[in-house]
Amino acid sequence: MVYTLIMSRYKVKKIYTWSNKLAYLAGLFASDGCLLSNGRHLNITSKDLQIIASCQEILNKNTKIGTKYGQFKTKAFYWQFSDVALYDFFLNAGIEPRKSKSIKQVSVPDQYWGDFLRGYFDGDGTTYGYLDKRWPNARMFYTGFISGSLDMLNWIAYKNRNLLHTNGSSIRKGARADSLVYAKSDSIKIYKSMYGEDTAYKKYSLDRKRIKLSNFIIQG
Secondary structure, three states: EEEEEEEEOEEEEEEOOHHHHHHHHHHHHOOOEEOOOOOOOEEEOOOOHHHHHHHHHHHHHOHHHHOEEEOOOOOOEEEEEOOOOHHHHHHHHHOOOOOOOOOOOOOOOOHHHHHHHHHHHHHEEEEEEEOOOOOOOOEEEEEEEEEEHHHHHHHHHHHHHHHHHHOOOOOOOOOOOOEEEEHHHHHHHHHHHHHHHOOOOOOOOOHHHHHHHHHHHHHH
């Protein structure tokens, strides 16, 4: 939620407080976002334009969206904007500049955990599945959260155990980042937390990831 305080006849100060929408945004910036070192500008880059559009709608900003191409000519969208109040809010919550290896946790209230987790999943989450040859018609599927910081992954695992009552997880090492991975039963719990009926503002979610995980659950 955003409040404005009139400081004088000409100056207005924005104040951000935790809400469902802001928790989702914090999840995105904890994973895929960036706070520049100048103390006022923020940037988010994604191959999914829907993510950028959600950020703009939540913050009620419509400044220009740029495009760039990666090493293998993959197209990505990026959005950079100035918002000192949001910058300070994220900084105080634990999202710092050059955070990819150093981020440890984000001080999001427990009541907004599902929204934060959905934002993180949209930014740096994955889901995949396959038919297990050992049992006919048995489909295995997994949900993962990716980070260059092992502390961050351990913190997400801790929060999921305490708030969602997940039973098990594993950390899988990668060349550039590690993954916190959950199997079928825990993936269902995570899905319900991120997209369940009691999750307000769940319209802010990346369609392709939500549909993919939903289909795994439906197929069993």
